[in-house]
Amino acid sequence: MSLFFRPSFHHFLSVRLLGTAAPRTLNGKHLESSSFQGGDACPVALSFEDPSAFRVKSFGELLRALGVFRLCSVPILVNNCGKLMSFARSLLGKRGFSLILRPTVYAQFVAGETEGEIAVAMEKMSSLGLRPMLAASVSKVRVLVDAEYTYMNPALSLVTMAMMKKFNQKGAWIWNTYQCYLKESRLLLLDAISQSVDQSFCLGVKLVRGAYMDKERKLAKQEGRPDPVHQSWEDTNDSYNGNLDIMLDLISLHPQCYRIIVATHNEESVRHAVSRMGGLGIDKHAGSVCFGQLLGMCDHVSLTLAQQGYSVYKSVPYGSVDDTVPYLVRRAQENRTVLQGIRKERDLLRQELRRRLREGLTGGRK
Ligand SMILES: Cc1cc2nc3c(=O)[nH]c(=O)nc-3n(C[C@H](O)[C@H](O)[C@H](O)COP(=O)(O)OP(=O)(O)OC[C@H]3O[C@@H](n4cnc5c(N)ncnc54)[C@H](O)[C@@H]3O)c2cc1C
Numbered sequence: 017m018s019l020f021f022r023p024s025f026h027h028f029l030s031v032r033l034l035g036t037a038a039p040r041t042l043n044g045k046h047l048e049s050s051s052f053q054g055g056d057a058c059p060v061a062l063s064f065e066d067p068s069a070f071r072v073k074s075f076g077e078l079l080r081a082l083g084v085f086r087l088c089s090v091p092i093l094v095n096n097c098g099k100l101m102s103f104a105r106s107l108l109g110k111r112g113f114s115l116i117l118r119p120t121v122y123a124q125f126v127a128g129e130t131e132g133e134i135a136v137a138m139e140k141m142s143s144l145g146l147r148p149m150l151a152a153s154v155s156k157v158r159v160l161v162d163a164e165y166t167y168m169n170p171a172l173s174l175v176t177m178a179m180m181k182k183f184n185q186k187g188a189w190i191w192n193t194y195q196c197y198l199k200e201s202r203l204l205l206l207d208a209i210s211q212s213v214d215q216s217f218c219l220g221v222k223l224v225r226g227a228y229m230d231k232e233r234k235l236a237k238q239e240g241r242p243d244p245v246h247q248s249w250e251d252t253n254d255s256y257n258g259n260l261d262i263m264l265d266l267i268s269l270h271p272q273c274y275r276i277i278v279a280t281h282n283e284e285s286v287r288h289a290v291s292r293m294g295g296l297g298i299d300k301h302a303g304s305v306c307f308g309q310l311l312g313m314c315d316h317v318s319l320t321l322a323q324q325g326y327s328v329y330k331s332v333p334y335g336s337v338d339d340t341v342p343y344l345v346r347r348a349q350e351n352r353t354v355l356q357g358i359r360k361e362r363d364l365l366r367q368e369l370r371r372r373l374r375e376g377l378t379g380g381r382k
Pocket of ligand 1: 161162163164193195197224225226227228229245246247248249250252279280281282308309310331350
């Protein structure tokens with residue numbers, strides 16, 4: 017099963033691997049033993065306001081992140097970034113294109129191309145208390161199947177549910193993804209739950225809002241079908257929180273059988289999950305609920321959660337510049353829709369940059 021250990025980028029888009037190993041340390045402390053005020057049943061409010069989360073980044077990384085997020089806020093660039101990238105690729109050639117992309121957008125969102133580069137990225141993540149999603153250096157892995165376009169999802173789900181039935185008898189090793197921007201997401205989730213009850217298998221759920229909104233709408237319009245996506249962000253949000261509540265209620269009753277990764281950069285959804293976990297008495301160390309963000313996005317959310325002792329995974333894409341272009345285009349477009357999180361991240365990055373410049377000027381004197 018070489019796919020498990022060195023998947024091509026194309027395959028990575030459909031399957032992600034979760035390592036079971038715990039991250040090593042954070043600020044010299046083991047996370048599993050990190051002190052947490054109030055205990056599990058009474059979580060402290062998460063503020064996500066602390067720029068110190070970015071102290072671990074080099075000056076160059078701070079500048080790069082700010083520059084990339086700035087570019088992602090220019091609508092004309094983002095709306096046409098696919099076309100602009102292929103134009104630049106044909107104008108500059110493979111080498112020239114790679115020279116520009118590698119130190120900038122690519123370095124922000126992709127771990128690297130070689131095993132050495134990926135190992136360095138994973139090591140860094142692990143030292144911050146974050147778990148890489150796509151870890152192959154562990155003896156057991158969980159397989160998360162991504163959700164794609166609605167014309168592909170039924171086939172993907174059929175195979176995934178069949179694999180769950182075979183491999184998830186004693187634990188959730190195979191997980192499926194539910195895109196809450198789809199009007200049918202509630203029905204799909206309830207159907208999966210009822211299959212898991214009827215056929216006695218464990219259900220692993222990756223809950224996302226959904227990454228292909230523009231294309232879904234365009235396709236539906238072209239084919240004269242009703243739009244499969246909720247009408248507004250608010251409706252998607254209600255759908256996300258509703259599906260999240262269904263899963264958390266189930267997990268509180270059967271923590272061994274139901275598992276969820278709350279895959280979002282949205283601070284309110286994260287707060288909602290943490291508060292409900294506290295209310296239902298779900299143990300944050302038990303592994304039945306974990307959180308996920310993409311590499312290069314909303315590190316302040318990931319690091320704050322990790323500091324509070326929650327399990328946090330960073331999705332780690334890798335591959336050559338050419339292979340990752342479609343992924344990079346999606347990230348740029350996503351940064352346009354993940355407005356609130358990115359604005360906050362930019363503010364925090366600026367604060368940290370200013371702090372370092374002040375420190376440099378005053379030689380560290382207060
Ligand atoms: C770990 C991880 C794994 C992921 N895996 C997948 C995957 O397998 N498949 C997949 O499709 N995506 C995947 N995603 C991406 C995800 O679906 C979202 O696109 C992304 O996380 C942004 O949503 P948010 O909840 O983080 O941010 P938010 O800012 O809260 O929400 C932005 C999202 O809301 C929705 N939205 C925005 N505007 C509207 C509107 N006008 N009407 C309706 N809905 C709207 C869109 O889904 C948009 O992406 C993954 C994300 C993470 C973090």
